Amino acid sequence: MKKILITRRLLRSSEDKASKIFDAKFNINDELYSQEKLIKLSDGCDGILSALTDKLDAETINKLPNSVKILSNFAVGFGNIDLEAAKKRNIIVTNTPEVLTDATAEIGILLILGACRRVPEGIEAAQNSNWKWSADYLIGKQLTGTRLGILGMGRIGRKIAHIAKSLGMIVHYHNRSKLSDDKENGAIYHKDLKSFLSVSDVLSVCCPATKETTDLINKETLEYLPQGAVVTNVARGDIVNDDDLIEALNRRKVYAVGLDVYKGEPNLNPGYLKHKSAFILPHLGSASKHTRTAMADLAIDNIDEFFKDGSCKNKVN
Numbered sequence: 101m102k103k104i105l106i107t108r109r110l111l112r113s114s115e116d117k118a119s120k121i122f123d124a125k126f127n128i129n130d131e132l133y134s135q136e137k138l139i140k141l142s143d144g145c146d147g148i149l150s151a152l153t154d155k156l157d158a159e160t161i162n163k164l165p166n167s168v169k170i171l172s173n174f175a176v177g178f179g180n181i182d183l184e185a186a187k188k189r190n191i192i193v194t195n196t197p198e199v200l201t202d203a204t205a206e207i208g209i210l211l212i213l214g215a216c217r218r219v220p221e222g223i224e225a226a227q228n229s230n231w232k233w234s235a236d237y238l239i240g241k242q243l244t245g246t247r248l249g250i251l252g253m254g255r256i257g258r259k260i261a262h263i264a265k266s267l268g269m270i271v272h273y274h275n276r277s278k279l280s281d282d283k284e285n286g287a288i289y290h291k292d293l294k295s296f297l298s299v300s301d302v303l304s305v306c307c308p309a310t311k312e313t314t315d316l317i318n319k320e321t322l323e324y325l326p327q328g329a330v331v332t333n334v335a336r337g338d339i340v341n342d343d344d345l346i347e348a349l350n351r352r353k354v355y356a357v358g359l360d361v362y363k364g365e366p367n368l369n370p371g372y373l374k375h376k377s378a379f380i381l382p383h384l385g386s387a388s389k390h391t392r393t394a395m396a397d398l399a400i401d402n403i404d405e406f407f408k409d410g411s412c413k414n415k416v417n
């Protein structure tokens with residue numbers, strides 16, 4: 101049996117599955133391992149089932165024991181892993197695409213609705229019994245006829261586009277390349293970021309965090325948005341420059357934000373907390389039993405498949 105370090109707790113059924121296939125080292129207390137501890141615990145292990153909370157940078161990867169042959173990340177995103185450093189050490193990196201598309205797109209839509217319809221203010225007023233119905237009370241932005249800009253039209257972006265269309269939104273998108281007609285499904289492609297942002301009444305950030313997308317939403321690019329735009333992020337905090345976005349909220353260039361992900365999670369820039377127009381969630385994108393089970397199963401299968409025949413369909417490096 102291959103010895104596998106599983107860095108975070110999984111749902112019970114997934115841990116049961118892992119213990120049937122591997123000699124698995126579990127994290128009973130679900131503690132956040134330091135890089136030093138992770139290196140130490142991986143001693144004698146053939147692989148690591150990692151989570152997005154593990155920072156597997158070059159320094160950490162270079163110190164992993166030679167026995168480690170695979171890093172199976174329990175996430176679709178793998179910005180927490182230095183792919184090049186892993187490749188140099190002949191360590192395969194895998195992720196868990198597809199299985200979390202629907203759950204994450206649901207949260208993407210929730211962020212749009214929560215920010216546009218002033219949900220944080222509504223919850224606060226309802227909880228404090230501090231409201232009365234009136235014709236102009238908590239007027240928000242309706243989605244019907246509003247232009248939605250999808251930054252990164254991958255699986256999650258396309259699912260958000262599909263739901264948004266049914267809500268009457270007009271979908272625009274920016275990607276490195278234009279999609280085929282069936283994938284585009286009527287959405288309008290912008291090769292140019294400025295042209296894309298200038299029509300994004302509501303922006304939905306759905307792209308992966310890479311060197312190219314770090315701080316892509318910043319002081320300069322926020323200016324391209326229409327006055328009073330709504331900015332939402334269901335992807336990764338690293339894509340947004342928080343100080344610049346908070347500053348844009350302060351001067352009402354941005355009407356509201358809907359965020360599920362943050363730079364330096366679980367901490368978030370306190371500037372957001374001062375804004376009633378900030379609809380913020382604690383990284384819930386894939387948080388449903390069905391999806392978390394499917395993700396863990398896939399992360400386990402990726403390791404199993406790799407050791408069985410050397411192939412791995414979800415290899416990313």
Ligand code: GLV
Nearest residue numbers: 174175176177385
């Ligand atoms: C969640 O954020 C993921 O990347 O799977």
